[in-house]
Amino acid sequence: MATGTEPQQSTGPRPPAGPRPTGVHTSTRAAIAEPHLRKDRWWLAPAATALGLLAFVVYSSWRAFANTDYYHAPYVSPFYSPCLADNCATMKGGPNWGLFGEWWGLSPALLILIFPLGFRLTCYYYRKAYYRGFWASPPACAVAEPHKKYTGETRFPLILQNIHRYFFYAAMLVAVILTWDTVLGFRNEEYEWGHMGVGTLVFLANIVLIWAYTLSCHSCRHIVGGRLRHFSKHPVRYRLWGWVGKLNERHMLLAWASLLSVALADFYVYLLATGTITDPRLF
């Protein structure tokens, strides 16, 4: 029975005929031609993220392949530590471990950077960042993505994201070595202990941020206690889980801060090694 309150039909047609519409244009959904109706600057965050990551990729690639200007006593660039080939600069008391011998002729940075790179590439925060910023999957919330098919992390290669915890273990080892590099920064150019320069402060800030980022990792949170069902039976791990959880809330901030600090620490060494600046000594 007609009640007089039936909705009037639209004058707005559905999207034009062609391939079978999917996503928000699926035939059963509200007929709205626009893929999204967001009016705010939703593109700003993914664009800024992509630019920031791209800038780091360009800078780190240049420095990693350069194979020069990465050591100035007592500082070694974090990109080149530990140095696993024989073609490294001699760093007294430093991370010279020629595991790969003489046959490695490329930059030694390439041998070690695979671990922090893998750690960040599989990191839950960076995944969000580059899925949004580079792959537009999605570019922003409720903004339709351009891809016709989506299988997420169910197939190769993205299923490999599940090995994040192994990169976490490797990143812990690298952080230990970078900590030792920071300790070595308490020497002067003649390798005498008990000295400190501005570079020491740069390295200290960097290592604090590296540790904070590494320990705030979601895999770390899971390993220290998240996998438990009964926290009450494991009070120490419960407390650790709580601490890591507090750091984990700032995982994104720490990811960016440590990315910036590691680049700055490297750049500081570069400036010293090229003689652009001299390290102001504090004592």
Added chain:
Amino acid sequence: MTTQAHHGAGPGTEGIGGAVSGEAPDTTRPETSYDAHFEVWRGDVDGGGLEDFTVEVNEGEVVLDIIHRLQATQAPDLAVRWNCKAGKCGSCSAEINGRPRLLCMTRMSVFDRDEIVTVTPLRAFPVVRDLVTDVGFNYEKARQVPAFVPPPDLGPGEYRMQQEDVGRSQEFRKCIECFLCQDTCHVVRDHEENKAAFAGPRFLMRVAELDMHPLDAAEEAGHDRKTAAQDDHGLGYCNITKCCTEVCPENIKITDNALIPLKERAADRKYDPLVWLGNKIRRRTT
């Protein structure tokens, strides 16, 4: 933006209690009241479009108040689902200016007075009429999650749990099932074909809640929720882009506290040979 239909442009364009173009301003009207320009999607599964309305807004009102005023004054047949008007029933989910939100929890004060406010139904689900969608998909997915399995050695009233053991999953129980997270998740919003395989953030969170439950005996009964999360509920489709967390009106950290821990638990089972070996060598109670 293209306005697709204007079949309400009769009384709606004059406004309620506001100055009609060419007349002197209404000096009796309080400064806190103004006329807002709304675009509301109207139609059904056969088609529809955005309809323009000019409608009075008063201080302290939310978008649902304005929708109700439209029903009362200009569009008596406008369909909208609502109930508590307090952000607790999860009924009035819609999209406002393209963002999934609760109509009753979106204050008009967040918009500029001259801003056009666009209200549409949820765009991940089949539309029924106007702002009402068929959210049956979510109930189908809810049924696919095996319920809590009571421990065999405890009867009703004998359950005892420590606060630290239940604290984690209590956060997930704040869920009001508004399905905004399901609506915004691009896995199903942008790919209808994934609906069969993917449970969505709300129900993956339910799996996580049960897997973290200190007394759930599913595993002892032969059901491994960690493996099922990946194999049966499509956890692998989630690429943790956090839109579910962004839109949650209860501020549940769905991604960080439910989905990522669940991914780590699934990795324990399926992708970590060391954990697998450790569990084989020494059957641990966690």
